[in-house]
Amino acid sequence: MNTALTEIFWTQQSSLPLLLLVQLLPLCGAALVFALRQRSTAVLAGKCLALAELLLLVYVVGRIDPTLPALQLAERFAPLAWHVAVDGISLVFLLLAALLTLLMTLYGMSRSRISPGLLFSVLLLAEGGLVGMLLTLNLAWFAAFSALELWAVVFLLRHWAASRVETQALARFVQYQAFGWALFAAGCVVLGWGHAEAHAGRWSFDLFDLQQTLPVGKFQTAAFYLLFYGLAVRTPLFPLHGWLPNMAQHGLIAVAPALMVGVKVGIYGMLRFVLPLTPTAVAYWQPYVVGFAMAGIFFTAALAFQQSDLRRLLAFAVVSHTSLLVIGVFSLHESGIQGAVLLAANFGLAVTGMWFIVGFVFRRTGTTELHELSGLFERIPFLAIAFLGCGLAIVGMPGTPGFDAAHLVLEAAIDNFGALPTVAAALGNVAAAGFLLWAFQRAFLSQRQAGAVEVEHTQPMEYVVCGIALLALLVIGFFAEPWLHLTEAASQAIATRFVR
Amino acid sequence: MKLPLLSLLIFLPLATAALLWLLPARLTRHLVAAGMLLNLLLATWILFVFVPTGEPFQFVERAVWIAGLNVQYFVAVDGLSVLFLPATTLLFLGSLVASWNSIEENRRLHYSLLLMLQSATLGIFCALDTLLFFVFWEATLLPIYFLLGRWGATVDAGRVAARYFLIMLAGGIPLLLAFILLAASQPAPTFDLSLLLAADLPRSTQYAVFLLLLLGFGLKVPFVPLHTWLPQFALAAPGSLTALLVGLKIGAFGLVRFTIPLAPLAAQDLHWLLAGLGTLALLYGAVGMLAQSNLRVGLAYASICHVGLAVLGLSAFTAQAAQGAISLLLSFAVATGGAFILLEFLRQRIGSTDINSLGGAAKTMPLLASGFLICGLAGVGMPGTSSFPGEFMLIIATLHSHTGAGLAALFALSIAAGGFLSLYRKAFFGQVTRPEVAQAEDLRPREWLVLVALIAMVAGIGIYPGPWIEIVRPAAEAWAAGLGR
Numbered sequence A: 001m002n003t004a005l006t007e008i009f010w011t012q013q014s015s016l017p018l019l020l021l022v023q024l025l026p027l028c029g030a031a032l033v034f035a036l037r038q039r040s041t042a043v044l045a046g047k048c049l050a051l052a053e054l055l056l057l058v059y060v061v062g063r064i065d066p067t068l069p070a071l072q073l074a075e076r077f078a079p080l081a082w083h084v085a086v087d088g089i090s091l092v093f094l095l096l097a098a099l100l101t102l103l104m105t106l107y108g109m110s111r112s113r114i115s116p117g118l119l120f121s122v123l124l125l126a127e128g129g130l131v132g133m134l135l136t137l138n139l140a141w142f143a144a145f146s147a148l149e150l151w152a153v154v155f156l157l158r159h160w161a162a163s164r165v166e167t168q169a170l171a172r173f174v175q176y177q178a179f180g181w182a183l184f185a186a187g188c189v190v191l192g193w194g195h196a197e198a199h200a201g202r203w204s205f206d207l208f209d210l211q212q213t214l215p216v217g218k219f220q221t222a223a224f225y226l227l228f229y230g231l232a233v234r235t236p237l238f239p240l241h242g243w244l245p246n247m248a249q250h251g252l253i254a255v256a257p258a259l260m261v262g263v264k265v266g267i268y269g270m271l272r273f274v275l276p277l278t279p280t281a282v283a284y285w286q287p288y289v290v291g292f293a294m295a296g297i298f299f300t301a302a303l304a305f306q307q308s309d310l311r312r313l314l315a316f317a318v319v320s321h322t323s324l325l326v327i328g329v330f331s332l333h334e335s336g337i338q339g340a341v342l343l344a345a346n347f348g349l350a351v352t353g354m355w356f357i358v359g360f361v362f363r364r365t366g367t368t369e370l371h372e373l374s375g376l377f378e379r380i381p382f383l384a385i386a387f388l389g390c391g392l393a394i395v396g397m398p399g400t401p402g403f404d405a406a407h408l409v410l411e412a413a414i415d416n417f418g419a420l421p422t423v424a425a426a427l428g429n430v431a432a433a434g435f436l437l438w439a440f441q442r443a444f445l446s447q448r449q450a451g452a453v454e455v456e457h458t459q460p461m462e463y464v465v466c467g468i469a470l471l472a473l474l475v476i477g478f479f480a481e482p483w484l485h486l487t488e489a490a491s492q493a494i495a496t497r498f499v500r
Numbered sequence B: 001m002k003l004p005l006l007s008l009l010i011f012l013p014l015a016t017a018a019l020l021w022l023l024p025a026r027l028t029r030h031l032v033a034a035g036m037l038l039n040l041l042l043a044t045w046i047l048f049v050f051v052p053t054g055e056p057f058q059f060v061e062r063a064v065w066i067a068g069l070n071v072q073y074f075v076a077v078d079g080l081s082v083l084f085l086p087a088t089t090l091l092f093l094g095s096l097v098a099s100w101n102s103i104e105e106n107r108r109l110h111y112s113l114l115l116m117l118q119s120a121t122l123g124i125f126c127a128l129d130t131l132l133f134f135v136f137w138e139a140t141l142l143p144i145y146f147l148l149g150r151w152g153a154t155v156d157a158g159r160v161a162a163r164y165f166l167i168m169l170a171g172g173i174p175l176l177l178a179f180i181l182l183a184a185s186q187p188a189p190t191f192d193l194s195l196l197l198a199a200d201l202p203r204s205t206q207y208a209v210f211l212l213l214l215l216g217f218g219l220k221v222p223f224v225p226l227h228t229w230l231p232q233f234a235l236a237a238p239g240s241l242t243a244l245l246v247g248l249k250i251g252a253f254g255l256v257r258f259t260i261p262l263a264p265l266a267a268q269d270l271h272w273l274l275a276g277l278g279t280l281a282l283l284y285g286a287v288g289m290l291a292q293s294n295l296r297v298g299l300a301y302a303s304i305c306h307v308g309l310a311v312l313g314l315s316a317f318t319a320q321a322a323q324g325a326i327s328l329l330l331s332f333a334v335a336t337g338g339a340f341i342l343l344e345f346l347r348q349r350i351g352s353t354d355i356n357s358l359g360g361a362a363k364t365m366p367l368l369a370s371g372f373l374i375c376g377l378a379g380v381g382m383p384g385t386s387s388f389p390g391e392f393m394l395i396i397a398t399l400h401s402h403t404g405a406g407l408a409a410l411f412a413l414s415i416a417a418g419g420f421l422s423l424y425r426k427a428f429f430g431q432v433t434r435p436e437v438a439q440a441e442d443l444r445p446r447e448w449l450v451l452v453a454l455i456a457m458v459a460g461i462g463i464y465p466g467p468w469i470e471i472v473r474p475a476a477e478a479w480a481a482g483l484g485r
Helices: A018-035 A041-063 A088-107 A116-135 A139-160 A164-198 A207-212 A217-234 A243-250 A255-262 A265-277 A279-306 A310-329 A334-365 A381-395 A401-417 A419-445 A460-478 A481-498 B005-020 B025-049 B084-098 B107-126 B130-139 B141-151 B157-184 B193-198 B203-220 B229-236 B239-247 B250-262 B264-269 B271-290 B295-314 B319-350 B366-379 B387-401 B403-428 B435-439 B445-463 B466-482
Strands: A007-009 A071-077 A082-086 B058-066 B071-077
Touching (some): A018 A041, A018 A071, A018 A082, A018 A116, A041 A088, A041 A116, A082 A116, A088 A255, A088 A265, A088 A334, A088 A460, A088 A481, A116 A139, A139 A255, A139 A265, A164 A217, A207 A265, A217 A265, A243 A255, A243 A310, A265 A279, A265 A310, A279 A310, A279 A419, A310 A401, A334 A381, A334 A401, A334 A460, A401 B157, A419 B157, A481 B058, B005 B025, B005 B058, B005 B107, B025 B084, B071 B107, B071 B130, B084 B239, B107 B250, B130 B250, B141 B157, B157 B203, B157 B229, B203 B250, B203 B271, B229 B239, B239 B295, B250 B295, B250 B319, B264 B271, B271 B387, B295 B319, B295 B366, B295 B387, B295 B403, B319 B366, B319 B387, B319 B445, B319 B466, B366 B445, B387 B445
Parallel strands (some): A007 A071
Antiparallel strands (some): A071 A082, B058 B071
């Protein structure tokens, strides 16, 4: 079977280099907002730019033909090793990144130590980093954009950190991410070196070049481990998730975790680079990865039950459901991969929505400790319902995209791993429902404690943010067909490499 | 052009719910009542247009829903399900009346959730695509969770609601697995029930499907020992909600609709399992009822007992058994549902349905007491009530197929009758000792109307069961023929 990657150049599909626009819009926007940061127009400009990026991406979706397995709208510029292209999978992630950035600009929260203009310009810069990672087909560029995005998050966290625990959480974050980044970069070097050996010293990090000369034997294993673990830290994957709970609890609420785990670039990186470039190693190590993921689902779900802080609880929820994504990816099966992509988008949107709501609660109560929260449902019913709605999307209730996607993953898991692991994975969802409901129960439904703060009612902006998230989930949930159509050929293209 | 009657029926409640938020809040209850009445009329109309001897599936509507997964929006009714539509709409109307004055705050939300639940329940009875069915099945959880958690009758209602939600979510896993397994067993994966019923599955697949579906539906039925959520639920939930959950036996309906016909060989090999679970539930429910002091919990145990009889009867796999089971389930919708609604009236007056805080209630509330007696007697299968024909057919079928279990069933039913009468005597007869009981007011006109409707149905169907049973008969015969007997 022909498994070579193919691409279609932008000149055949469009009159403009669209992907360059997609890449430059947030970066130039960041510069513009930074220039305007002292003026009141900066905030408005930031919101408009985020919206423009989303609309541009919607236009891009209209330009490509999702039935083709090829990467499309490709652009190359050899002197910079610039090579970008999209397919159905990357577009799902791109749309999500743009939507989440838009929601973040609407949410726009900062402590007084950072001005809104500066915040928005850093947000757009982070979006530029995310978009770059999702567009590029060059490992080195991927690593570079990853560094750019991490820098943006660290910048925000550094401006947030006021107390000792917050600084410690930041330090932990930097240590983990730097380590993960270094692993990934080392993996890139191994692959690039392999290419240089085979091609008379000509180094390349381009996916298309590397794919022609896959490393063999130990080199492939080494490359797999370095890339996989590098991405696993970023994803985060059990047991490399240690940075997330602390960052979630002590870092900038909502925005920082949304930037880090809202768009699952780790999962995307595995699909785009790890699976095609180290197929033998992937197939060999598949059972171990899946085993760890299984353990991760339950171990972190158990930890989530122990949490007394809503933000930490959500962090563990992320790690738990990310394990399910890895099971989908490493089923190496078309529907498993497709399911994982849709599930990643679903989780990203849902969990970010929940983080926003936690942020709204924090604005009112000044705490996210579960035992200090009570009876919020009476005062902010819409936010409560949105919280539960997002939670149910994570659990994969029918009517949310989580259902169709989880269904695909389970189907692939039955095919590959048999019934028992599948049941275990499905029970992971019930565990997730358990701690999410438990948290909902305590914070929103319980009787209001005597002496609890009287919280204010829902604000219009909060209606907008949660309404968009909830509406997107419901609409995609009930009309999943276009999204399945968008991702099908691309998932097939990845899975054909692993025909059993 | 033909009207899509079933879709109208299923989505009318949702449309009503949406309308609630557009109109002034003071109109909420009346709007809900109008919507539910309209739906009842629609369901009755469907029942009249339905031809029992005609095509097996009528009012068919098909549309592609998710082409990539080959999931269809496929709804239709047959003789097994058509009677559940008016029963459901009627019970929801009763539930509305029962909660008419007790919902003070967030009325719109409460009734929107109730209407969502109605849509989902009607969908369960109409869906013939297994995945669509599953979607409706899971869609009942959210409204129930909220209705119980937010408007529960006890302090720990939230905890009970979460527990119910989780148990049912876990119960969804075997169902989904079975449906995926069934779909994958076909040359082209499909969730279309009419295709799946026609397919010949290997025996091993049938075993897996049967056991998975039995587990999934068994939680909802509930079978002993999967029943622990039900008494808790009955205690924590307002009667208006319990009436819907206990009255509409969607678990047992799932057994009739999916579990047995989809895996006929396995069902017949494992007939002892089905019969055994039925007998166990029968005996356990009857004995458990004796130990209760709360009328609502007592009724919950009675319902475990009776649904056990339906399952036991089904394990005979004859047309008569299926006919009996469906009529019994329908009768419960009216009788048990009605009894829970009356208990909700009682709870709103006294603040409790525990026999220790009642006593002599028949003196001050004769209408309520007599209504409850009639519903309760129907619940224990008294001749002349709506349950009797179904119960009779089931007992006959069981005595033929599983004689010992049939005898045990007779024994258990008499215990249950005794248990009910004993509870009834303590609650409604004797001296009035409590001031709440002494001051209680009998049924108001609105409540009285519900009572009359209930009694008319219980007695009417009981005395002249012919037409109702005839609606079910052809479908039940087809059902038994499909099992190869």
